[in-house]
Amino acid sequence: AQRVTQPEKLLSVFKGAPVELKCNYSYSGSPELFWYVQYSRQRLQLLLRHISRESIKGFTADLNKGETSFHLKKPFAQEEDSAMYYCALSGGTSYGKLTFGQGTILTVHP
Amino acid sequence: KAGVTQTPRYLIKTRGQQVTLSCSPISGHRSVSWYQQTPGQGLQFLFEYFSETQRNKGNFPGRFSGRQFSNSRSEMNVSTLELGDSALYLCASSLGGWGNNEQFFGPGTRLTVL
Secondary structure, three states: OOEEEOOOOEEEEEOOOOEEEOOEEEOOOOEEEEEEEEOOOOOOEEEEEOOOOOOEOOEEEOOEOOOOEOOEEEOOOOHHHOEEEEEEEEEOOOOOOOEEOOOEEEEEEO | OOOOEEEOOEEEEOOOOOEEEEEEOOOOOOEEEEEEEEOOOEEEEEEEEEOOEEEEEOOOOOOEEEEEOOOOOEEEEEOOOOHHHOEEEEEEEEOOOOOOOOOEEOOOEEEEEO
16 A cells, blocks of 8 residues: 655744655555645646656755655745645556645745 | 646536536646545545556546546546535646656646535
């Protein structure tokens, strides 16, 4: 079974502070992990995926298979980062299926 | 490239009715996945279609069905609507090849069942 857990429903930080959104997963094989973001009144959009190892908008995420985690980090949060963030997993032959966590609402205060 | 489009954007139906939602994927994308989003359950996978064939299905009752056309456009149908079917229904498209599961989402259809 596939499961994604985001332990924090809400996360508040001040502008310029570091931010870390936690994501833990359960999957017996080799998963593909994603972070999606949904800004206010916009559609869900891909932020980054672990296989590309890119940094998007200053965010990074490293897949830790030992801890089964894929935490999203940014060293200096900006007010425009305020949004809902979803961690998602795709596994094996589970075609077209993303298993999402419950999401974390990030609020960056000025 | 135009993004994923969904029609209609809003729907109001009554219990017992049926509804059809439409999704047009990004040009060149052959896979379309459908999700139900509710405040309580979050984002849940309904099913996925690739080249007009359903390849994967989530844990939803048979009242939820879908299909895909030769131009990759997809529809989902919900019959005998229940109050609990009120949700945002999202579709997402991807290239669909092996190891290529980067999905692009539409704006969703907001279904309200009265």
